[in-house]
Amino acid sequence: MSETLTFDTVDELASSLAVAVERWVKKAVEERGVAHVTLAGGSTPAALHKVLAKRDLPWSSMHFYFGDERAVPFDHADSNFRAADQSLFSLAPVVSSHIHRMPAEDRAEGARAYSESLPERMDVVLLGMGEDGHTASLFPGSAVLESTDAVLYVNDSPKPPPERLTLSFRTLNRARHVAFMIAGAGKAQAFSRVVSGELLPVARVKPDDGTLSYYVDRAAAGLA
Numbered sequence: 001m002s003e004t005l006t007f008d009t010v011d012e013l014a015s016s017l018a019v020a021v022e023r024w025v026k027k028a029v030e031e032r033g034v035a036h037v038t039l040a041g042g043s044t045p046a047a048l049h050k051v052l053a054k055r056d057l058p059w060s061s062m063h064f065y066f067g068d069e070r071a072v073p074f075d076h077a078d079s080n081f082r083a084a085d086q087s088l089f090s091l092a093p094v095v096s097s098h099i100h101r102m103p104a105e106d107r108a109e110g111a112r113a114y115s116e117s118l119p120e121r122m123d124v125v126l127l128g129m130g131e132d133g134h135t136a137s138l139f140p141g142s143a144v145l146e147s148t149d150a151v152l153y154v155n156d157s158p159k160p161p162p163e164r165l166t167l168s169f170r171t172l173n174r175a176r177h178v179a180f181m182i183a184g185a186g187k188a189q190a191f192s193r194v195v196s197g198e199l200l201p202v203a204r205v206k207p208d209d210g211t212l213s214y215y216v217d218r219a220a221a222g223l224a
């Protein structure tokens with residue numbers, strides 16, 4: 001079962017999603033003393049991160065992971081870690097040892113190492129969607145989509161740079177709460193294909209025992 005929430009602007013989307021993330025995180029900490037949160041890559045999440053940074057979250061009980069990372073230095077302009085550091089980690093009282101950077105520069109060995117660092121289940125997984133319906137670094141037609149490994153090395157990403165690490169569908173689908181942030185007219189065609197049931201990578205993220213939400217702006221919903 002999934003829900004789609006549509007917003008006039010990305011900022012309204014981010015504000016609403018931040019409320020949900022706070023609810024999910026606080027419940028996880030209340031029940032298990034810890035909240036494991038996977039952050040999305042790309043540019044869309046910055047709007048959410050900036051809102052989250054201002055909220056009263058149980059920061060010291062939160063651990064941060066990445067849905068995917070590019071094989072670039074952690075301070076490179078293409079680094080998802082760098083983006084999250086600028087838009088969230090540097091603005092909120094995050095415990096630095098609780099930031100689990102994805103060592104994509106170590107490629108397949110990095111995938112193995114990162115899989116050892118993952119919790120049994122993520123409490124919150126935040127994801128984006130590309131214009132081809134990819135999510136994380138799980139791209140349509142990729143040979144790795146069927147892998148049951150926890151973390152995958154990708155060397156043929158059609159979205160540069162080509163080399164990345166990504167959580168697999170198996171890992172993503174173990175989450176308690178999955179939320180997609182999808183914004184911009186460029187995403188409308190892919191989102192309509194997902195809604196119509198086409199088995200794009202985004203559509204294959206369906207938590208085994210968790211909630212699934214699509215937070216979409218009007219442009220991506222094809223309503224602009």
Ligand code: 6PG
Binds near residue numbers: 068069080129134
């Ligand atoms: C990446 C992302 C990727 C991203 C989508 C949307 O590292 O490229 O994880 O899956 O979420 O491509 O990217 P934008 O938010 O920049 O549109």
